[in-house]
Amino acid sequence: MSSSPKRKRVPVHGVLLLDKPAGLSSNDALIKAKRLLNAEKAGHTGTLDPFATGLLPLCFGEATKFAQDLLDADKTYETVVHLGVTTTTGDTEGEVIETRNVDVDRERIAEVLSRFVGNIEQVPPMHSALKRDGKPLYEYARAGITLEREARAVTIHELQLLDWQTPYLKLRVCCSKGTYIRVLGEDIGAALGCGAHLQALRRIQVGNLTIDTAMTLDGLAEKSEQERTTTLAPVDALLTSFPSVQLPEALAKRFLHGQRLALGKENVAYPEGGGRVRVYRQQDNALLGTGLMQTWGVLAPERLIATAGI
Incomplete structure (x- = not known):
């Protein structure tokens, strides 16, 4: 008797704001959510004790690159x-x-x-x-x-x-x-x-994420497979505490190739004072990743979104 073929995992990108139940470890909750979403890649943003409940942001696909930012958050x-x-x-x-x-x-x-x-x-x-x-x-x-x-x-x-x-x-x-x-x-x-x-x-x-819109595992399971991915917040939900920079198409391509950009010379607006920023392509507002803004107006790529396209 042959066993049924294993389901092929698919690329899923975004953040699930999970309301973890008591009695379940954070890793077990992640495994259950990953299975329900049939996702290839997933990670959590800091554990909750099994007896604890509440907000456990789970990252899928490209969002896993920014999980550390929530580990460091208040x-x-x-x-x-x-x-x-x-x-x-x-x-x-x-x-x-x-x-x-x-x-x-x-x-x-x-x-x-x-x-x-x-x-x-x-x-x-x-x-x-x-x-x-x-x-x-x-x-x-x-x-x-x-x-x-x-x-x-x-x-x-x-x-x-x-x-x-x-x-x-x-x-x-x-x-x-x-x-x-x-x-x-x-x-x-x-x-x-x-x-x-x-x-x-x-x-x-x-961080800036709250329990208000969190989903339970039971609630996720009750949805159809097509509806489940619509419960995910976008990847940049993890980055809302960072100021943003909008790049025109030519600079967006250079940024995705890992090049440093002198935004002051390119007449692109940037936040003063330096620090980490989230970077978008101006024409379609697609997230390109995060960068480090130097005080003198140079943007250095940090973590890049592979799905943004070059």
Whole structure:
């Protein structure tokens, strides 16, 4: 009995704003979405813990070239911190280590939260994907091994108390890349003198992308194969924080060939001050890629879109 032929993957380009469900790893969510879209190439923009939900931007095709930009972007979360109970993982997936009485009020909570706004240091948790000698820390943790970890600098831009119903703190956190919300919850609990772990965690924003238009895996599966690709945001949805440059046809060709362009001499408008820019072909507004704008008006190609055509 012959097996049915394997489906041929097709080129798919764009960004799926996925609302990841609890209980699924980011990689498993990516595999499911890639299968539903029958896509050749895909990647995600930073993991969410399996117990966490919310915005997981998935990149397909040419969009994978810009995934790093979202890895580096600020993130916003809403989280429920369960005071008085510490666990081995800092969240609901671990075993309870200790239970304490919770005797705090809003004034005390506000005072403690203020300590965690701004530049702070965090010790990465053992239950994390950070690697030591090629092996993720969580593998050591599962084997009962605890390794020394150096504290890392992160920035908490905003830490807002949304609700307080003993023993649950609901917080909104806007933070820099590399911030562990589980560690933040544990540290807040320690500062309050009662310990804590995360009861729930939901990511609502990554860079300029928000959860508002995100799609669930079930919602994607319910659509026809033709409709699924229409749920993707364009590749440049990852680049909206960059100023843009429009190039006429002749300069667009040179840019796609990797040539540096003196835009000042070519009478092409460019943002002052230098920095990274997104670059478009003027005639059809097609994204050509990203470039580095020098303060003296020279545009250096950075990452180019292969599908733009030369």
